[in-house]
Amino acid sequence: MAYDALVLVSFGGPERPEDVLPFLQNVTRGRGVPPERLAEVVEHYQHFGGVSPINQQCRDLLAAIRADFAAHGVDLPVYWGNRNWDPMLADTVARMRDDGITTALALVTSAYGGYSSCRQYQEDIAKARAAVGPAAPVIEKLRQFWDHPGFVEPHADAVRAALGRLDPAKRATTRLVFTAHSVPVSAAANAGPHGGRYTAQLAEVARLVHAAAAPDLPYDLVWQSRSGPPQVPWLEPDVNDHLAALAEAGTTTAVVVSPIGFVSDHLEVVWDLDTEALATARQLGLDFARAGTPGTDPRFVAMVRELVAERTEPGGERLRRRLGELPLWDTCPTVCCVPARRP
Numbered sequence: 332m333a334y335d336a337l338v339l340v341s342f343g344g345p346e347r348p349e350d351v352l353p354f355l356q357n358v359t360r361g362r363g364v365p366p367e368r369l370a371e372v373v374e375h376y377q378h379f380g381g382v383s384p385i386n387q388q389c390r391d392l393l394a395a396i397r398a399d400f401a402a403h404g405v406d407l408p409v410y411w412g413n414r415n416w417d418p419m420l421a422d423t424v425a426r427m428r429d430d431g432i433t434t435a436l437a438l439v440t441s442a443y444g445g446y447s448s449c450r451q452y453q454e455d456i457a458k459a460r461a462a463v464g465p466a467a468p469v470i471e472k473l474r475q476f477w478d479h480p481g482f483v484e485p486h487a488d489a490v491r492a493a494l495g496r497l498d499p500a501k502r503a504t505t506r507l508v509f510t511a512h513s514v515p516v517s518a519a520a521n522a523g524p525h526g527g528r529y530t531a532q533l534a535e536v537a538r539l540v541h542a543a544a545a546p547d548l549p550y551d552l553v554w555q556s557r558s559g560p561p562q563v564p565w566l567e568p569d570v571n572d573h574l575a576a577l578a579e580a581g582t583t584t585a586v587v588v589s590p591i592g593f594v595s596d597h598l599e600v601v602w603d604l605d606t607e608a609l610a611t612a613r614q615l616g617l618d619f620a621r622a623g624t625p626g627t628d629p630r631f632v633a634m635v636r637e638l639v640a641e642r643t644e645p646g647g648e649r650l651r652r653r654l655g656e657l658p659l660w661d662t663c664p665t666v667c668c669v670p671a672r673r674p
């Protein structure tokens with residue numbers, strides 16, 4: 332298959348105080364998030380002057396991908412469009428059409444399967460193409476990359492670096508706490524062609540990062556950033572409750588919190604972990620170091636080029652680099668991740 336562009340598809344975030352509410356309305360439209368929760372989240376964004384870091388992180392990633400492509404003779408223009416805020420994906424797809432693009436690959440800024448991480452981005456692409464009309468380019472999502480070394484190794488190095496910031500005298504009572512975005516229990520059950528893939532992939536990445544970074548330490552996988560109405564069950568425990576349970580048990584004095592669910596230090600990281608979870612740890616008397624995310628790590632950027640090569644080189648499937656053992660699929664069956672359509 333010949334492709335004439337790559338498009339980075341991301342979540343989007345506001346960059347001005349007056350954009351926070353309309354952005355949040357885009358995110359939560361039709362999803363039953365209570366107004367009290369929305370009001371709280373407005374405050375999280377306003378704490379940072381109404382500027383989410385995520386768009387600048389996408390610009391930095393774009394620049395890094397373009398430089399890497401140029402250095403390796405990959406002659407593909409790279410576009411960028413978001414689910415929830417400017418640049419909106421439909422506007423980007425219109426521009427791609429105007430530029431004569433006919434068949435593009437898409438990199439989404441989530442490594443995992445599941446509705447919010449994978450299927451919803453495919454719906455975003457389908458909606459944007461429908462809005463542009465019949466001349467819209469075909470856009471194929473690159474495979475999920477949770478266990479690619481270009482994603483796992485930067486996380487593992489970040490855990491090592493975070494451990495280096497903690498008191499070595501407390502090493503024997505230090506614990507790794509891996510986090511990912513919580514999702515409704517029903518969404519987790521439906522993730523992937525046979526269900527349960529979001530949590531299974533995260534458990535695999537936690538295992539791989541732990542083994543690479545600090546196999547001598549105990550570790551856990553917990554959840555953060557719960558949304559939705561209180562009566563709907565979401566994945567638990569929450570990272571804050573987990574820290575309280577560790578402090579209560581009395582055998583932990585320090586934690587490294589590693590957000591393996593994410594590719595960059597966006598608001599869910601700088602608020603929910605660096606602000607909230609840090610405050611929780613302080614209150615509990617636990618030392619706390621937050622590990623970084625891949626961001627623009629050269630290995631992560633090179634991974635993007637490798638994922639493209641898997642699709643463009645002859646016999647490209649053989650180029651797949653993976654550290655894990657869970658089944659992999661390039662394209663999702665139509666029944667994937669959508670409860671109503673699962674048999």
Ligand SMILES: CC1=C(CCC(=O)O)c2cc3nc(cc4[nH]c(cc5[nH]c(cc1n2)c(C)c5CCC(=O)O)c(CCC(=O)O)c4C)C(CCC(=O)O)=C3C
Pocket residue numbers: 342343344345355358359362364368369372383384385440441447448512513514515556557558559592593597598599
């Ligand atoms: C699995 C998952 C990822 C990881 C995959 C991926 O990265 O895509 C993710 C990422 C992100 N989530 C983000 C922000 C928000 N998520 C919300 C709400 C929700 N997230 C959900 C799931 C996920 N979310 C779900 C099931 C909801 C409930 C509403 C719904 O069913 O859709 C809300 C609404 C308010 C609230 O938090 O209640 C906000 C503001 C940002 C941007 C941060 C920034 O601005 O820097 C990012 C990267």
Ligand SMILES: [Fe+2]
Pocket residue numbers: 512556
């Ligand atoms: Fe979210």
